[in-house]
Amino acid sequence: MKITDIETIYVRMQQIKTQCDSGQDALVIKVHTDEGITGLGEVDSSPMSAMGVINGPYSHSICCGLKDLLLGEDPFCTEYLWEKMFRRNVYVGHSGVLFHAISGIDMALWDIKGKKLGMPVWKLLGGGFHKKLPCYASVLFGDTPEKTYDEAARLRDLGFRAMKFGWGPMGKCAKNDEALVAQARKGAGDKVDLMVDAGLVWDAKTAIQRAEAFAAHNIFWLEEPLPAHDYEGYRRLSNATSVRIAAGEEEDSLEGYRRLITEGQVDVVQVDLTRCGGFTGAMKVASLAVDFNRPVANHGFSTYINVAAALHWLNSIPNAFIVEFVAQNGTDLRDMLTRQTIRAQDGFLQIPQEPGLGIDLNEEVISRLRVN
Secondary structure: OEEEEEEEEEEEEOOOOOOOOOOOEEEEEEEEEEEOEEEEEEOOOOOHHHHHHHHHOEEEEOOHHHHHHHHHOOOOOOHHHHHHHHHOOOOOOOOOHHHHHHHHHHHHHHHHHHHHHOEEEEHOOOOOOOEEEEEEEEEOOOOOHHHHHHHHHHHHHHOOOEEEEEOOOOOOOHHHHHHHHHHHHEEEEEOOOOEOOOOOOOOHHHHHHHHHHHHHEEEEEEEEEOOOHHHHHHHHHHOOOEEEEEEEEOOOHHHHHHHHHOOOHHHHHHHHHHHHHHHHHHHHHHHHHHOOOOOOEEEEOOOOHHHHHHHHHHHHOOOOOEEEEEOOOOOOOOHHHHOOOOEEEHHHHHHHOOOOOOOEEEEEHHHOOOOO
């Protein structure tokens, strides 16, 4: 089997809200082969930037478009192809958009292997730890504490046993920050695990103060309160509070995750397969986390392609414990882009059993919303 084409598909909703929501556009990757098997992947990044990394022509030996590098290659050689894409692009960078672009391609290559062999990706990765995994409902904070209460109550009534609120108005002032968390807890009730995603808004000393205030509302973790790569700040925060500190979605390289764990001392390592190098990269991050006895969770606020990939990966590692599952109100790309719809049942997501990722595109939606 040989790779014959790598197709980049940029889709975008006709109306975009100015909020932190990566479910409004998407970069989908299709890897085509000479046997007619097509692999599917996703990149959660700046779509046009990642497209340039993939579709760009050969420049010189360590700056090559990824598509040009992979045409004619065997899609089963995922480790070799991952290294080839990285080593032949060291001028592009050792993290960032290069890793994001590699992620979507690597994901599609594993989808091809699963489809060819008639096996789900988690089985190819050596997994089988779970039949289902607990998930948490992931949403943005309401514009006001009162709206946050209403959303928490809605999610509680849907049967979620854990939920996370993030971004939005968080970070404006101490009084409003605590009111948001207090109302989220009130709406969720005492039996639900409550996570808070601060959205990179504070310095270390302010984050310590907020963690102390939020602890009174029994939060399960405080996520990304500091700017990305403030490893010293994360160390200070982690050592100063009993609240679990979660981070990792801004990381992509293995070195970045090593520093986050060893220098930042975070408690929960979050990994986004559409940014960290796909399955090949994510398995290395999980092994690193195991060495330091850290649990891992996925990050995913984009489409069901990402969710499906996360389920396969989390079922393949021993230190997985929960799945991020977007539960926003309203219709967006998440509910439109794929033919399959992933739904939580009693706070759990079922592990896919179909070959490959077990997910297919809704081609009518692709045709209607495709930009390129």
